[in-house]
Amino acid sequence: MIYGYARCSTNETKQDITRQTRELKSMGVTENNIYFEYESGTKADREQLKRLMDKVESGDTIVATEVSRITRSTKQLCEIIEFAKTNKIKLILGNFVVDCSKDLDPMTEGMLKMMGVFSELERNIISQRVKSGMANAKAKGSIVGRPRTSIKDIPVNVIKAYELLKNGKINKTECARMCDISRPSLDKYINIIKEQIR
Secondary structure, rough: OEEEEEOOOOOOOOOOOOOHHHHHHHHHHHHHHHEEEEEEOOOOHHHHHHHHHHHOOOOEEEEEHHHHHHHHHHHHHHHHHHHHHHHEEEEOOEEEEEOOOOOOOOHHHHHHHHHHHHHHHHHHHHHHHHHHHHHHHHHHOOOOOOOOHHHOOOOHHHHHHHHHHHHHOOHHHHHHHHHHHOOOHHHHHHHHHHOOOO
């Protein structure tokens, strides 16, 4: 069986994963066999990657569009290679094929690990640039990060429903349903309202 793994660092509203999906399909993976993840490539305990590793059996193939999609951690890449060798799994990472269903030659393994080192290095350079840019913006007096939500940003229907909640006429679940928002969003708005009326 051929399984695909597609990953972006942020959620589907911020990063488009369709290019990876299209490329995985062109490499022979059916869409229902693609595991989609929206997590950092450095995170060790990614849910969908774990599900994929639990699913594959000897002789199966795992496909990703490049090494950096499956991980940006050299340590984790080494663990994935060992997993593939132990379980006789084939890895296809972009144009790089690592067939662990038979003995893996040292040159191929070394090349793959080197690609992992470069992937981690690239991620660390990007992270360093972002931190440097944020520090520079702060030094110039710019506001970094999301602007703070104020009471005027809260939808009117939430403020009206809050009055019913405060008077005990509805509970939080009913309030969230009335306003068509999630409970965490409601709690955030309630905290803002309470701060403003202190």
